Amino acid sequence: MKVKARTAHNGFLSRLVLIVVGLSLSAAAGALVQSKLGVKQLAPEQLQLLNQAQERDALYLQQSVQHLAQRVGDLQAKVIEMEQLGRRVADSAGVMYTDPEVTNHMEMGEDYPLIGNAQDLGRQLDDLNHSLSQRQDWLTMLDTVLSHRLANQARFPTTHPVDVSYATSNFxxxxxxxxxxxxxxxxxxxxxxxxxxxxxxxxxxxxxxxxxxxxxxxxxxxxxxxxxxxxxxxxxxxxxxxxxxxxxxxxxxxxxxxxxxxxxxxxxxxxxxxxxxxxxxxxxxxxxxxxxxxxxxx
Known part of the structure; x- marks a missing residue:
């Protein structure tokens, strides 16, 4: 489960990096073409304003990338927390953590194909965060139910009433x-x-x-x-x-x-x-x- 979750999110990060790099190159290429085409017609004051606008765009893009990276980091922390909770729940239920019914519920990444623009990327990150929160709530509820079940099991008379290894007369x-x-x-x-x-x-x-x-x-x-x-x-x-x-x-x-x-x-x-x-x-x-x-x- 841990390997699958990390693999999915490594792929997620790789796609995010490719998208961000693509956005950066696209913006830089567009600005370069515009400046090359218009440099002879622009006055120095206009050229200065254009350069300032490009710097602002570059700074905004960098800040956006940093913000998205921070959100991805937060989501990764949630995934790790869910993995730990999932292990406790699986151990309590006597279910192997690699069982298909467990990993199918915990599978992530493929449900959220990324689209090459910042608006869609931000919306998908919001969806992913909401989905992770729902799964975390579900696992927490399951952990509570299993804890209650274990408490009920503790009521069963499973301790030998005397230190004798066998019964002399059966039921x-x-x-x-x-x-x-x-x-x-x-x-x-x-x-x-x-x-x-x-x-x-x-x-x-x-x-x-x-x-x-x-x-x-x-x-x-x-x-x-x-x-x-x-x-x-x-x-x-x-x-x-x-x-x-x-x-x-x-x-x-x-x-x-x-x-x-x-x-x-x-x-x-x-x-x-x-x-x-x-x-x-x-x-x-x-x-x-x-x-x-x-x-x-x-």
């Missing part, structure tokens, strides 16, 4: 270890010694911090938009109702309270009170595909 239908009947297991279990720290899988607000029938000492954390995590069978609870917790903050310790056959953490993820497989979120599961699907529905 889904299973034979209940106490009743022996087939029953839906609405979370996953991590066996760990009593007292093992339990941390919040994501930041949120504590909505339960008490003993619940069957679950024992339980903590629930709301993460927004109906998404909650539940941590059950704890030996002790370290947070209170209404506390704001951060991802990775210790909230309880593993225990064997409630209806259980041994010390472990029962971990659930629920959306609008419907159980979801926690492995869809946790590292090593399918969190990337789940997040991608969630982004498409926003």
């Amino acid at each position: 889904g239908w299973r034979r209940h270890p106490i009743t022996g009947r087939q029953k839906m297991h609405e979370g996953i279990d991590f066996s760990a010694p009593v007292g093992t720290p339990i941390v919040a899988a994501s930041g949120g607000i504590v909505t339960e911090a008490r003993y619940l029938s069957g679950y024992g000492k339980t903590v629930e954390i709301a993460h927004g938009d109906g998404l909650i995590t539940r941590y059950a069978h704890a030996s002790s609870i370290l947070v209170r109702l209404g506390d704001v917790v951060e991802k990775g903050q210790m909230i309880a310790r593993v225990g064997a309270t409630g209806r259980t056959t041994g010390a472990h953490l029962h971990f659930e993820v629920r959306l609008e009170n419907q159980p979801l497989d926690p492995m869809l979120f946790l590292p090593g599961g399918h969190s990337d595909s789940l997040i991608a699907q969630a982004e498409k529905t926003e």
